[in-house]
Amino acid sequence: MSAFFDAVHYDGQSAVKRTVEVQVIGQQFYLLETERRSGPFAFADVAYVTKQGEADVYGLDGRDGWRLTLSGPVPSELTALLPAPRKYGGWVDRLGLGKAAIAFTLTSAAAIAVVLFSPQWLAPLIPDSVDDRLGDALVGDFGGRFCHMPAGDAALNKLVASLDDAPQDLRVEVANIDMLNAVALPGGNVILFDGLLKQARTPDEVAGVLAHEIGHVRQKHVMQALLRQMGLAVVLGGVDDNSGAVVNNILAMSYSRNAEAEADAHSMKVMGNANISPVGTASFFDRLSRLDGSAGTLKDNAGITGYLSSHPLSVARKDAFEKSIVKGKNYKPALTPAEWTELKTMCTQDRKVKSGLGFDFN
Template sequence: MDDGAAITGQDGQQGAAWHYDGRSATRHAVRVAPTGEGFTLSGDGVFSGPHRWSDIAALDGTRGRSVYGLNGLAGWRLIFEGPPPEAFAVHLPLPARYGRWVDRFGLTRAAIGFTAIAAGFVALVLSAPSWIAPFVPRSVENRLGDAMIGDFGGRFCRTAAGRTALDRLATHLGAEAAGVRSVEVANIPMVNAVAMPGGRIMIFDGLLKQAKSADEVAGVLAHEIGHVRHRDTMAALIRQLGLSMVLGGLDGNVGALVSGALSLSYGRDAERAADVYAIDALRTAAISPDPIAAFFDRLGGGKGGEKLERATGWISSHPVSADRKAAFQNSKQRGKTYGPALSDADWAAIRGMCRADPKGAKASGFSW
């Protein structure tokens, strides 16, 4: 076989290299000679090849050596002291630094590609749930919500008078048509209310204690009904893989339940849409939007708080409180007669549910 001309290295020697055949530990001094699409190795008592350039893999070397292996034959090695001869190196793959296809395209191009793919994935994760959620059967969402909430660690407060008044208010705000299955008061000292899967809404006792009037609570409740109407909670669960919340909520840890409930982030568009629903519901029910506007003013901390909210608004899932306040204020209709959301007796019954319910009062202790 004609091996052709031997490859000459930078030192003028003909392709001097070391070779291990993969079958024994003997090191052979060999010369490298091209054969068109590959090369052969020859030396005293050894001949190897022809080998195709495409079958050679660059390996990590030590002490400046260049080491190559042969695909399909473990232990086969070709070693040059220092860099390989240029005429040999032009045919060989570069050492894999980041991975085959990254090395093939280059680190910069690969990084740009990774960034584009990641951005596309993030966009899909953020947008897909909003159009997937409506296709989730209501029965599935209802079971999920029931499993997540249960009796909320025994912290639901229920009295006959309070239950009747709360149901009357929810019905007045279009809860049934929106798909709301229940509205509960939970003995949790937080100024908040949340919409959970399956049309379940919870109003925390802390909100009832801090509210200035039933009209404020009506505005907050209407907002949560809007989330149920738009199935925002189901979209949030899809986005956050909410099954982990279900598992966390089944261990009886109320702190974990509340944390899970409050971690549902709907995004600014969903929050604005829920506010629009609340504005329409209050208008239909002839409840003044001024009290809920005042609530948002207190929530935002006035003008000083508005500056901070606008400065940090890019990390918030809610619109700026001042903008929400303005939206409700601007919805007030001139000449329209507004009435109270509840009678004084009904409002007192709802506010006093957790004090009047022995079970709820017993569960008043709360810790994270």
């Protein structure tokens, strides 16, 4: 059986345009010119290339630039042997645009959900050795900015021991940096900045903040945040940089708000166990709220800023700590006055510690 069709052909060897007849014989075909016959070519090797106006253009596997252009109505005998035209590409063509869009939306949502929720389960599976090494790499000796004096160290150790059952896997340090802050880092590293100690009026306030940071360590928040950020960076890697970063930050922030609340809860619990009053921490947040301006804002506004900021508003935290006060309970101060003075002045006393000046966190 053989049939003939007219077509335009380039052989891929030269740019000469050839008008040919396609002679179909079974699963193969020949291209016939006045004085030339090429082939046989197998239909199995024919690939769809593109649409040129109304004409479909086909190529041949393994023959660079080989083209066969069929214009006008192509007989159905031939269409049946040729590969299907491609519009969007594989999956979308098979499903259709609407279904493909829905399928992609679901897949994307699932990918984001996995990235957001899996760190909670994955973080505890990361071996401690990895966590420790990461902490060492990040913190090290902090450029010699950690303050150490025998009496101050003893006071700090006492404070940590009263707030945690396994203080040996924590590494709590005071850094000679004048910032009102404290951070939890991988490998059980907790850093209290000297500015925070200077601002605090009682050891109970420091205990509250320290317990909060220990809460982050114990709940594996640091590793979770790290995994979540890495996952989001990969999933949102395809989105253009600016909008990707905005989405990333909003998603990550809502999770870190949860983490802050969990760390606060941890702080209240261990302080209760250690018989340390949460009053100091509450008043500390009260003073902070005047600094961050949240005290004066309306409730509605506070809701918005509270949602978009990574730390719960100081006012809300103050309220929470105040509520955790148990009336009539016999609270003890976290440190004796002498210990508190040693801890507070440790960085001033330490002559060997490097200056925190020029340290830029951002």
